[in-house]
Amino acid sequence: MRSRRHVGVVFGLILAVGGCAETSEPPAPTTAATTGEPATTSTISEASTPPIATAVPAPTTSTAAPTPPTTPAVRPAPIALRIPSIGVESVLLEMGIRTEDDAAEVPEDYDVAGWYANGSRPGGRGPTVLVGHVDSTSGPAVFYRLHELAPGTHIEVQLADGTVAVYEVEITEQFPKSQLPIFEVFGATERDVLRLVTCTGQFDYEARSYFDNLVVTAVRM
Secondary structure, eight states: OHHHHHHHHHHHHHHHHHTOOOOSSOOSOOOOOSSSOOOOSOOOOOOOSOOOOOOOBOOOOSSOOOOOOBOOTTSOOEEEEEEGGGTEEEEEEEEOEETTTTEEOOOSSTTOEEEETTSOOTTSBEEEEEEOOSEETTEEOTTTTGGGOOTTOEEEEEETTSOEEEEEEEEEEEEEGGGOOHHHHHSOOSSEEEEEEEEEEEEETTTTEEEEEEEEEEEEO
16 A cells, blocks of 8 residues: 555656646747757746645555665765756755645745655665756746756766765656656666656646656666
């Protein structure tokens, strides 16, 4: 039952990130790419308007959940993220679950990324999940250029013990929110994997969010 709740809450977290863009005019649509050189025309700017964190209850499912990642407390937590190729430098806020409604927390600052602390961490068996907004009413947010990451790109995660874990991008994928393969993306793995998640695709003006999620998978070097 614990593993079912873990994956379900991650699903809630992804939906919450999917609603990260309360924009009046969304930026140019982004498309996930698995090959090619990263573009260099976009830049990250600060956003001052605070987001509206919508509570997303963890859904139930009849599908047997995989074994949850194991993360011994002795492993240092990730505290900062750096992606030189797209100009990302951010501290990592520890995200958890809101006890009042069992909803996943999301960063309140558009320019800061978060780490889902109920999952794995670098060095563990399973994905370390980092989340961030793509934009805001003020413009681009921390993961605005995430779609530019091509295979082979390096991602640096600073750990609490002062060391830096370096990951190499393996694939960038785009999924409709309703078709996100939760167990494949967020279930236990044998490798030390990093997954960065934001929203992308066409903008739903009625719901004031994007239709899709962008998932970048990187493996420890």
